[in-house]
Amino acid sequence: MPYVSVGLNVYPGDPSNFDIQVIGGWKYLDGGLNGLVIYRKSEQEFVVLERTSSYLPNDKNAKVYVQKDNFTLRDTVSKSEWRIFDGEVTKAPATWPLRQYGATYDGNLLRISN
Numbered sequence: 001m002p003y004v005s006v007g008l009n010v011y012p013g014d015p016s017n018f019d020i021q022v023i024g025g026w027k028y029l030d031g032g033l034n035g036l037v038i039y040r041k042s043e044q045e046f047v048v049l050e051r052t053s054s055y056l057p058n059d060k061n062a063k064v065y066v067q068k069d070n071f072t073l074r075d076t077v078s079k080s081e082w083r084i085f086d087g088e089v090t091k092a093p094a095t096w097p098l099r100q101y102g103a104t105y106d107g108n109l110l111r112i113s114n
Contacts, residue, residue: 001050001057004033006101008112012040020046026066026084034063036101036112037073039084048101048112049073049087055080055094064098073098 008031012020019027020040029036034052041047049064053075056062062077066084073082080094087098104111 001052001054001099002033003114006031006036006112006114008036010038010110010112011108012046012105012110013108024070026070031112032099032101033057034060037064037066037084038103038110038112041085044105044107046103046105046110047085047087048103049082049084050099050101052099053078053080053094054082054089054096054098 019025020038023040026037026039032050037049037051039047051064053062055078062075064073064075067074071084073084078093081091082089082098087100102113
């Protein structure tokens with residue numbers, strides 16, 4: 001998968017980020033190759049994943065989307081699936097996890113980087 005520099009600051013407490021103010025909440029963000037998904041794992045921990053499929057990284061249409069269960073990410077082209085809380089594969093044909101970015105939270109500011 002091509003390398004793209006990521007350096008974003010997000011304020012989870014901001015009203016525009018309502019979806020990630022609760023544990024289990026998630027939100028799409030611009031950035032990375034094909035966008036990012038932020039998942040709030042706990043009060044102090046966030047997971048940030050690349051939305052580019054690890055199975056078809058050069059196919060712009062192979063973008064992952066959060067499913068109705070709010071737990072699964074699915075690539076709409078290959079139908080591969082990953083867990084939202086760690087990016088690990090749960091359904092083939094993918095064999096690699098989704099790219100995860102560094103996420104540091106100080107109680108106010110979430111810094112996302114690679």
